[in-house]
Amino acid sequence: MKTLETAIARASIWLGALVLMAMMLQVVVDVVARSLFGTAFPATPDIVAKYYMVAVSLMPLAMTELSRRLIEATIFTQKLRGGTRQAVVLLGFVVSAVVFAILTWGSTAEAIKQTARGAYVEAGTMRVPTWPSYWILPVAFGLMLLVLMLRIVEVVTGRFDDHEADPLEEVQSHVMEAK
Amino acid sequence: MMEPFTIGLLALGGLLALIALRVPIGVSLIAVSFLGIWAIAGSRPAMSMLTTIPYSSSASWTLSSIPMFLLMGYVAYHSGLTRGLFEAARVWWGWMPGGLAIASLVGASGFAAVSGSSVACSAAIGRIAIPEMARQGYDIRIATGSVAAGGTIGALIPPSIILILFGIQSNSSINALFFGGLIVGLASLAFYIAAVLVVWWRNPARLPKAPPYTMGDRWAKTLEIWPVLVLIVAVLGGLFGGFLTATEAGAFGAFVAILIGLARRTLTWAGFRESLIDTLLSAGGLFIIAIGANLFTRLVAMSGLSAEIGDLVAGLGLGTMGLLLLITLIYLALGMFLEPIGALLLTLPLFLPLVQAHGVDVIWFGLLVAKLLEIGMITPPVGLNVFVIHSVARDYARLEQVFAGIMPFVIADLALVAVMILTRPLF
Numbered sequence: 001m002k003t004l005e006t007a008i009a010r011a012s013i014w015l016g017a018l019v020l021m022a023m024m025l026q027v028v029v030d031v032v033a034r035s036l037f038g039t040a041f042p043a044t045p046d047i048v049a050k051y052y053m054v055a056v057s058l059m060p061l062a063m064t065e066l067s068r069r070l071i072e073a074t075i076f077t078q079k080l081r082g083g084t085r086q087a088v089v090l091l092g093f094v095v096s097a098v099v100f101a102i103l104t105w106g107s108t109a110e111a112i113k114q115t116a117r118g119a120y121v122e123a124g125t126m127r128v129p130t131w132p133s134y135w136i137l138p139v140a141f142g143l144m145l146l147v148l149m150l151r152i153v154e155v156v157t158g159r160f161d162d163h164e165a166d167p168l169e170e171v172q173s174h175v176m177e178a179k
Numbered sequence: 180m181m182e183p184f185t186i187g188l189l190a191l192g193g194l195l196a197l198i199a200l201r202v203p204i205g206v207s208l209i210a211v212s213f214l215g216i217w218a219i220a221g222s223r224p225a226m227s228m229l230t231t232i233p234y235s236s237s238a239s240w241t242l243s244s245i246p247m248f249l250l251m252g253y254v255a256y257h258s259g260l261t262r263g264l265f266e267a268a269r270v271w272w273g274w275m276p277g278g279l280a281i282a283s284l285v286g287a288s289g290f291a292a293v294s295g296s297s298v299a300c301s302a303a304i305g306r307i308a309i310p311e312m313a314r315q316g317y318d319i320r321i322a323t324g325s326v327a328a329g330g331t332i333g334a335l336i337p338p339s340i341i342l343i344l345f346g347i348q349s350n351s352s353i354n355a356l357f358f359g360g361l362i363v364g365l366a367s368l369a370f371y372i373a374a375v376l377v378v379w380w381r382n383p384a385r386l387p388k389a390p391p392y393t394m395g396d397r398w399a400k401t402l403e404i405w406p407v408l409v410l411i412v413a414v415l416g417g418l419f420g421g422f423l424t425a426t427e428a429g430a431f432g433a434f435v436a437i438l439i440g441l442a443r444r445t446l447t448w449a450g451f452r453e454s455l456i457d458t459l460l461s462a463g464g465l466f467i468i469a470i471g472a473n474l475f476t477r478l479v480a481m482s483g484l485s486a487e488i489g490d491l492v493a494g495l496g497l498g499t500m501g502l503l504l505l506i507t508l509i510y511l512a513l514g515m516f517l518e519p520i521g522a523l524l525l526t527l528p529l530f531l532p533l534v535q536a537h538g539v540d541v542i543w544f545g546l547l548v549a550k551l552l553e554i555g556m557i558t559p560p561v562g563l564n565v566f567v568i569h570s571v572a573r574d575y576a577r578l579e580q581v582f583a584g585i586m587p588f589v590i591a592d593l594a595l596v597a598v599m600i601l602t603r604p605l606f
Contacts, residue, residue, distance in 0.1 A: 060463030
């Protein structure tokens with residue numbers, strides 16, 4: 001099970017990191033080209049919004065759960081112990097899994113529809129196809145669903161390590177636990 | 180068939196229950212909105228919103244400034260560009276009573292200009308400033324309190340993630356919000372410095388005098404932080420000069436930070452990788468809440484919840500001032516339990532239409548909300564900055580001491596909020 005988690009974490013880190021770098025470089029090239037040569041990198045705002053942003057905002061979801069960094073209010077339940085605490089943890093994962101199952105299903109249907117239409121945006125004189133970017137959602141949501149199902153199995157079999165995220169982790173070197 | 184308003188109320192109750200039961204905030208928002216819209220309008224509209232809103236809320240050019248600014252802040256942090264800030268502030272401000280506490284506040288404000296996060300800001304300055312203050316015989320409460328409070332300036336001085344999110348949710352100008360954030364951030368700094376001076380005035384022994392510095396020291400230390408100064412000038416200059424959009428300023432800033440880190444050989448491969456991972460993890464936690472908030476906004480509109488609550492508030496005969504005081508109290512209470520971004524996205528669908536109906540300036544309201552949410556970062560029982568400072572200063576201070584040290588700054592914050600509310604008619 002850990003191997004699967006590691007694979008998911010690695011894949012989404014690499015993909016996310018590449019997209020993040022590409023996004024930064026393309027915007028910088030666009031700014032430099034515009035101010036030095038008066039020409040812009042074609043369709044930068046559209047490509048950034050429709051491709052890079054969708055990937056950067058949704059691809060890390062599974063990894064965020066793997067490092068327990070989804071934002072939740074722990075204050076009301078932190079005193080719970082034993083079975084009650086397990087039940088609360090399980091509830092969180094089950095509700096999340098149902099939500100992401102619906103999201104995966106809905107976004108797949110939408111991606112199929114947009115692909116059939118060959119969705120695109122007009123940027124100046126050129127057409128930028130946007131339909132492939134719709135496929136980022138089912139992949140990201142699907143990975144998240146997979147991680148949540150692993151979590152449910154972990155909780156049920158008593159293997160889930162329920163530690164709260166240390167706020168300092170956000171700014172400190174942290175080796176991914178799944179590594 | 181239930182009234183839409185009843186469904187709206189039930190959804191709101193369900194939302195609060197799910198959040199209290201530790202279901203992630205983004206997931207709670209999506210679940211409740213989906214069921215609520217289904218109950219009001221049927222399965223087809225519910226399904227159609229669930230399939231279109233995740234894409235439309237993430238595929239946004241304005242929103243893309245957030246990962247860029249996050250990346251810039253993390254690169255600056257991991258490559259040590261901000262390391263000299265406290266030292267530089269100290270040689271300039273050390274002569275004042277409580278000089279080291281003031282220097283950590285000023286240093287935090289400088290860090291704020293390259294980072295949008297209040298937690299990173301506190302941790303970076305605290306790691307250097309707290310041991311130094313302890314060595315100089317500072318009262319540990321005021322030493323830790325000043326750094327935890329100083330961090331909250333990070334979310335006000337641009338770039339500010341909270342202000343970008345507010346701008347997108349309220350359809351208002353990010354630049355206007357950033358400019359206002361700069362002013363409120365500097366005002367917070369002034370109020371915090373006043374708080375340090377009051378503490379010193381009441382008991383000078385708690386803040387002993389630091390050794391003096393020469394002008395030579397000052398210029399030498401200031402020269403050491405040139406990379407930060409370059410970054411600040413490039414990013415804020417580009418933004419306010421109108422050359423760069425927020426996304427461009429963020430991308431440019433991140434790029435320049437990487438170049439400086441490479442040129443000074445302080446940015447390692449590991450540091451670079453950490454910066455990318457930190458950015459992605461922050462983004463992952465944040466955007467799912469943004470999607471949920473957009474769905475919830477639809478539900479609030481469809482159920483007439485906001486109009487009904489508006490009527491209710493109007494029935495109370497509060498007037499604009501009373502409404503703002505009520506909202507202030509609600510945010511202070513929420514800030515005690517929720518982290519700022521969750522609290523912001525959770526409440527805006529309800530509060531924005533309300534205050535707009537009262538003719539309150541949206542930019543001004545955004546600044547007030549950002550300030551109030553940042554107060555929540557330092558108030559018990561859940562004050563994220565206080566926890567971070569406590570983990571940084573574990574060898575020096577207990578958690579109660581940090582919370583005690585924060586009090587003068589919370590009072591300063593409340594005074595600033597009072598000033599903001601009283602001067603609102605000027606905007």
